[in-house]
Amino acid sequence: xxxxxLFLAMLSALLAVAFGAFGAHGLQSILSPKMLTVYKTGVTYxxxxxxxxxxxxxxxxxxxxxxLLHWAGWLMFAGIVLFSGSLYLLSLLSLKWLGMITPFGGxxxxxxxxxxxxxxxxxxxxx
Numbered sequence: 428x429x430x431x432x433l434f435l436a437m438l439s440a441l442l443a444v445a446f447g448a449f450g451a452h453g454l455q456s457i458l459s460p461k462m463l464t465v466y467k468t469g470v471t472y473x474x475x476x477x478x479x480x481x482x483x484x485x486x487x488x489x490x491x492x493x494x495l496l497h498w499a500g501w502l503m504f505a506g507i508v509l510f511s512g513s514l515y516l517l518s519l520l521s522l523k524w525l526g527m528i529t530p531f532g533g534x535x536x537x538x539x540x541x542x543x544x545x546x547x548x549x550x551x552x553x554x
Contacts, residue, residue, distance in 0.1 A: 469512075509535055513528040
């Protein structure tokens with residue numbers, strides 16, 4: 428069985444490190460301190476949720492057909508794209524309307540962690 432979530436987790440972590448290095452070395456003199464903070468927030472959330480996506484991948488090996496894990500993984504990946512992606516574009520392009528997309532990514536993150544919480548509760552109840 429292919430593990431798309433492991434691939435997406437590793438790709439997201441790789442990109443978070445690359446974007447972080449780019450921000451630290453290439454954007455210091457270009458972005459305002461406020462926009463650099465916005466960019467760094469995107470990097471931080473991307474890395475944490477890449478790790479969360481890796482957790483989903485590990486849990487999927489134990490419960491490969493679990494729908495909660497399936498949806499948690501896709502919501503976590505969507506959150507990375509929407510939340511971090513919108514912050515990167517907002518800071519680099521100064522398009523303020525992109526700030527309206529960011530909360531949808533945050534909602535995807537919260538939903539993913541909520542599904543993982545339900546999964547953990549169900550697993551704990553079964554033992």
